[in-house]
Amino acid sequence: MKTLGIRGSVAAAAAAGLLVLTSCGGGEEGPAEGDDAAQDGSLTQVSVGVIPIVDVAPIYLGAQEGIFEEHGLELDLTLAQGGAAIIPAVQSGDFDFGFSNITSLVIGQSQGLPLQLVAPGPQTTGNVGEDFSSLLVPEDSDAESIADLEGQSVAVNTLNNINDTVLKEGLTQAGGDAEAMNLVEVAFPDMGGQLESGNVDAIMAVEPFATLAKDAGAREIYSPYAEPIEDLMIAGYFASTDRIEEDPELVDSFVAAMKESQQYAEDNPEEAKEILPEYSEIDPEIIDSLNMPRFPQEINVESTERIIELSEQTGLIDEVIDVNDLVRDDS
Structure with missing residues (x-):
C-alpha cells in the first residue's frame, strides 16, 4: 500500500x-x-x-x-x-x-x-434514515416531517446549491410551498450550535456533522438526498x-x-x-x-x-x- x-x-x-x-x-x-x-x-x-x-x-x-x-x-x-x-x-x-x-x-x-x-x-445510498445527509430538528420540536417546515427556518451550508434544490423539491412533494421555506446560510460546523440555541428550526447536515448533531440530541425527520430524487x-x-x-x-x-x-x-x-x-x-x-x-x-x-x-x-x-x-x- x-x-x-x-x-x-x-x-x-x-x-x-x-x-x-x-x-x-x-x-x-x-x-x-x-x-x-x-x-x-x-x-x-x-x-x-x-x-x-x-x-x-x-x-x-x-x-x-x-x-x-x-x-x-x-x-x-x-x-x-x-x-x-x-x-x-x-x-x-x-x-x-x-x-x-x-x-x-x-x-x-x-x-x-x-x-x-x-x-x-x-x-445517495437510497436508504431513508441511513444516508449521509439528514434534515434534523431539535428533539423537542413539533415537526415530524419536512411538510411541517413550511414557513420555518432551515440551515444549509451554502445558498443556491444542491441542498436548496432537494429541500424545495422534498417540500413540494410533501404538498407544501417550497418558497415558504426560509433557507439560512450556516457553515456545517456551526449548524449544531445554531440548532441547539434555537436560531434555526432545522438543519440540513451531511456527515460527519449529521452524526455529531444526532449525538447531541437532534432528530432526523427527512433524508434529503435519499427521498426526493431517485439515485x-x-x-x-x-x-x-x-x-x-x-x-x-x-x-x-x-x-x-x-x-x-x-x-x-x-x-x-x-x-x-x-x-x-x-x-x-x-x-x-x-x-x-x-x-x-x-x-x-x-x-x-x-x-x-x-x-x-x-x-x-x-x-x-x-x-x-x-x-x-x-x-x-x-x-
Missing part, C-alpha cells in the same frame, strides 16, 4: 475539527502525461480542489492505494471550503480538476462558464473545457483513475472510513458511526437532468441547459 504524503499550508481547523486547507500527493513529477507516463515510471502532477467531507474519500483512497500512480499521475490535493472557491480556481488554471455539487455546476454552465463534469462523485448523484469532478480540449489524454487518465478509486471505496467501505483522518480531524470515536455515500463509477445522467429541471423550476437558472453540454462524453 502506498503511503500518502501530506504537504502544503494548513489553516485553522473548524469547530468540528475539519481542515480548511492542506495538500497531499506522492511520487515524482515527470514531463510525460497520463497512462503513457506510467509506462516509463515518470508521473504527471495534477492539482485537484476538493472539500473536507466524506464525499471525497475515494480520491484520497485512490492516492493511498497507488491507483493514480498506475495511471501516471501524482495528485496534488487542496482542500477548500466549497465549490465557490474551487470553480474559479479551475477556470483560472490553478487547479486541473475540481470537486463540486451538481447544482453549482449547472448554474455555472448556465452562466456560460467553460466547465464540464468528467467523473462521478458521491451518490441522486450529489457531486462530481469537473474540468475546464480548455483543459479537456488541450489535454484529453490527461483527462482520460484522471477519469480512469477516479472511476477505479470510486469502485475501490464502494467495495471497501471500512477503508474509505479509515482514510478520513488523512485529510480531516473527524473525531475517531464517531467514524464508525458515519453513514457513507455510495461511490458509483459512472456519472448519473438521469439524476443530473433532474437537477437541471429543478434548477430552472426554482429560478436558479433562467432556462434548462442541455445535459450533454455539462457532462463530458468519454465514450
Whole structure:
C-alpha cells in the first residue's frame, strides 16, 4: 500500500475539527502525461480542489492505494471550503480538476462558464434514515416531517446549491410551498450550535456533522438526498473545457483513475472510513458511526437532468441547459 504524503499550508481547523486547507500527493513529477507516463515510471502532477467531507474519500483512497500512480499521475490535493472557491480556481488554471455539487455546476454552465463534469462523485445510498445527509430538528420540536417546515427556518451550508434544490423539491412533494421555506446560510460546523440555541428550526447536515448533531440530541425527520430524487448523484469532478480540449489524454487518465478509486471505496467501505483522518480531524470515536455515500463509477445522467429541471423550476437558472453540454462524453 502506498503511503500518502501530506504537504502544503494548513489553516485553522473548524469547530468540528475539519481542515480548511492542506495538500497531499506522492511520487515524482515527470514531463510525460497520463497512462503513457506510467509506462516509463515518470508521473504527471495534477492539482485537484476538493472539500473536507466524506464525499471525497475515494480520491484520497485512490492516492493511498497507488491507483493514480498506475495511471501516471501524482495528485496534488487542496482542500477548500466549497465549490465557490474551487470553480474559479479551475477556470483560472490553478487547479486541473475540481470537486463540486451538481447544482453549482449547472448554474455555472448556465452562466456560460467553460466547465464540464468528467467523473462521478458521491451518490445517495437510497436508504431513508441511513444516508449521509439528514434534515434534523431539535428533539423537542413539533415537526415530524419536512411538510411541517413550511414557513420555518432551515440551515444549509451554502445558498443556491444542491441542498436548496432537494429541500424545495422534498417540500413540494410533501404538498407544501417550497418558497415558504426560509433557507439560512450556516457553515456545517456551526449548524449544531445554531440548532441547539434555537436560531434555526432545522438543519440540513451531511456527515460527519449529521452524526455529531444526532449525538447531541437532534432528530432526523427527512433524508434529503435519499427521498426526493431517485439515485441522486450529489457531486462530481469537473474540468475546464480548455483543459479537456488541450489535454484529453490527461483527462482520460484522471477519469480512469477516479472511476477505479470510486469502485475501490464502494467495495471497501471500512477503508474509505479509515482514510478520513488523512485529510480531516473527524473525531475517531464517531467514524464508525458515519453513514457513507455510495461511490458509483459512472456519472448519473438521469439524476443530473433532474437537477437541471429543478434548477430552472426554482429560478436558479433562467432556462434548462442541455445535459450533454455539462457532462463530458468519454465514450
